[in-house]
Amino acid sequence: MTDRTYIDIHVLHSVPPSNLNRDDAGSPKQAVYGGVRRARVSSQAWKRATRVAFTDELHLPAEKLGTRTKRISSLLARRIAARTTLDDAAAARLGTALLAQDLNIKAGKKETETAYLLFFGINQLDAIIDLVAERAEELAALADDALTKAVADLPVREQLTSGHPIDVALFGRMVADIASLNVDAATQVAHAISTHPVEIEFDYYTAVDDQKTAEEDAGAAMIGTVEFTSATLYRFATLGVHQLTDNLGGDTNAALDATRAFLTAFVRSMPTGHQNTFAHRTLPSLVSFVVRDDQPVNLVSAFEKPVRSRGTGIAEESARRLAKELTRAASSWGVTPLTVASVYEPDSGQDTDTLTAAFGTPHNLDEAIACVLQTVRDRLQEPA
Structure with a gap:
């Protein structure tokens, strides 16, 4: 097999009012980036959601998974x-x-x-x-x-x-006092952050006791607040196929199956914090898989200057920013992808060529993953 093969996964994902991943005080997690406060979802939360998706959405058999x-x-x-x-x-x-x-x-x-x-x-x-x-x-x-x-x-x-199992091979294992049990992770998952500034808002709610009459008590039986935010998130993960193959004992077919499972589950998964309160489950607006043989490239710098809505929508402007950053990484730094396969809607404005030049012809998710797997399969079959 070849020395190194990375699959970078870039996702733009808009979520409505929600609290996907809260801190110890119950607030949606946040981070300061580019001098402004952003919504944040921890890497641990999305890795957990991905593992759950292996079972709940992909229906992978238990013998292929870990606990x-x-x-x-x-x-x-x-x-x-x-x-x-x-x-x-x-x-x-x-x-x-x-x-x-x-x-x-x-x-x-x-x-x-x-x-x-x-x-x-x-x-x-x-x-x-x-x-x-x-x-x-x-x-x-x-x-x-x-x-x-x-x-x-x-x-x-x-x-x-x-x-x-697939998830141990992907996410690794660390046992501090039994080093021989350690497994180097094949994936790295970034904390998702909003491409724009956010503010934390409060939902004041009340609950009525159904068995009380108006004469007894006209007030609510319970009151409270829950914090929330809404955001267009930039999500990034990278998969080292060479490490994954090693973790799976050199079995290239198993590595291809695990790659397909990870790409699908990571893209379609969603953390479940307060999901019954907000019904926040959405699908991404853009997914781009970038196969590389040099190094992973996180494109979050596209959003160091926060996106502002100017009538076109934050997700649409974020897509243009991401396209320009992907192109810039190749032209300025020489980190040229082997393959780019993307799922997105072409821009209805004047920057259609910008998107197409960076992301290629739009695919559906299955087509994009198939394109990536073909590149990976070819590289796994190359002589060392």
């Missing part, structure tokens, strides 16, 4: 019990012995939890069970010392360092 939990012991025990004739207590004892010997994962405050979240695949747990499934009853019958000795040499750690 992040402190409850690896109880999860392993339940799967041991389901695979063998052991009762719950014996399965828990065997599972604890397996995890303790080769991994030495620190225990948490609760007996059934670890000290930190672990990110792993269900298929990896099953691979651990495969090591003992045929002699589970024999092992469970041993005394504690004998059980410890019997499982001491089993390659439990090896099962968690290979056969990674």
Whole structure:
């Protein structure tokens, strides 16, 4: 395979009044950029939304995905019990012995939890069970010392360092005190920020007690406020296909499948903060996939000077700004894309040529992803 292949994902996404991602005080997250206050959605929030979309929208099978939990012991025990004739207590004892010997994962405050979240695949747990499934009853019958000795040499750690699920391969894994379990992330996701200044607003709401009569109490049974903002967000992520392929054990077909899943899920996902209050789910106004062999290029500098609405709309002006910045990056800095495939509506104004020159002919999402995957497939098949 080639040394480096990056897919940059640029998204313009307008959302109505909403509170997608709140801080510790309940306010929509913000950032100062270009000297003005912007709406912000953290990278963690959108990565979580992307992972949820793998299941809820793409319906990927559980065996291809991971889970992040402190409850690896109880999860392993339940799967041991389901695979063998052991009762719950014996399965828990065997599972604890397996995890303790080769991994030495620190225990948490609760007996059934670890000290930190672990990110792993269900298929990896099953691979651990495969090591003992045929002699589970024999092992469970041993005394504690004998059980410890019997499982001491089993390659439990090896099962968690290979056969990674899609989301672990994409987003990586860090376990500070067990460095051998670390997985370098194949993706980087930027904090989304608005292309324009924003102000935080307050929604004052009341709730009426349906069972009270007007004679009893004419006032509201509950009052409160919720903060919100609305914004056209610039979202950016980059995917290192070379790292993803390495994380998936060199399986190029698996890497292509994971790439398709990530591109689709990242574009279509949405954080769910206060979603029942605001029904804020929208689709992007522009998506541009840019394949590179040199370096990722975040184009947020297009919005360092904040966009102002002058009758054309913020999203439309933001698209023109983004197009000019993509073109400038190539002409001024020599970072020329291998492929650009985009989803957008052509500008109805005088800058149609600007958009087309930067983003290419408009596609629908499936067509754009197919174009990107063809470039990636060709590069993966090149001799090293």
